[in-house]
Amino acid sequence: MKPLPLIEVYNCLCDETRLRIVHLLERSPLCVCHLQDILGLSQVAVSKHLAYLRQRDLVQVERQGQWMVYSLPASRPRELDWQLRCLQDCLSTHPIFRTDLRKLKARLAGCCPPASPQKFSAKGK
Amino acid sequence: MKPLPLIEVYNCLCDETRLRIVHLLERSPLCVCHLQDILGLSQVAVSKHLAYLRQRDLVQVERQGQWMVYSLPASRPRELDWQLRCLQDCLSTHPIFRTDLRKLKARLAGCCPPASPQKFSAKGK
DNA sequence: AGGGAATATACCTCAATGGGTATATAATGC
DNA sequence: GCATTATATACCCATTGAGGTATATTCCCT
16 A cells, blocks of 8 residues: 655655755756766666656656656645755755755756756757 | 764654654653554554654653653754644644544543653652 | 563564666667 | 667665564562
8 A cells, every 4th residue: 555645755855865866856857967977876876766756756757868857746745845845944054965056056057968958948859 | 974864854754653653742742552552553563663763862751650751852953843844734634643633632531540641740750 | 579560672574775786778879 | 770878677785674572671569
């Protein structure tokens, strides 16, 4: 039997890597390789955490060319919404998460590869 | 190395039993046997979940005679506070948690054993 | 002191999970 | 079609956690 939605959310966020991923995706959709780069983790590790989040509907994916662009779902269930606010409040000063955001900004600035646009408007194809 | 406080909180709440315990303790301090009764779980199971919560400072204990009375800490870290609000919002309509509260009320009403007073004022000793 | 109630802990087992390596799959560019 | 890039998945291994049984501990009462 499927556990409570809130428990699913907690299970997703109780791992540091997944917490960092969600924290990043709240700012911008990102492809796997950008996440990999920002987080400094192996491709497999990132991919598996994304699968975990995906299976529990905490993130959604869209293929853009050869990139898989992950983002938070457009319509966010109440449980997730609470947590996003909580992250803002509790993590914004933490070194790890500050660094992540700094790297994110750098990534998005000099975004040479066509990947992970800030908006999905450009029907990349 | 100790994980982030927020992650500790998530780890505590990502289990249904512990979530129910915290949800109950938010209403009233409780001894182990009352929790055991309300949750309908074995003594060992309850005790171990309480140990888990205790080790991560999500609950505190006070001995009252032969009962160990558990409660949420007086001063609640910000991370926990967010979650308590979230529980209120997301769980209050869920059958399991409604039933728990109903049983809690019953327990506290006909509280024959001297255990788990609503207030700690009565310095039982 | 001795018995009983309440609670914690030591093991044991099983399932889930996180990380890694190797490999499969899918899209791109030539 | 083929090599390359991006991503996912299949295993393998080590750790953790949840539940159970048996037992230790602590306190109360007589």
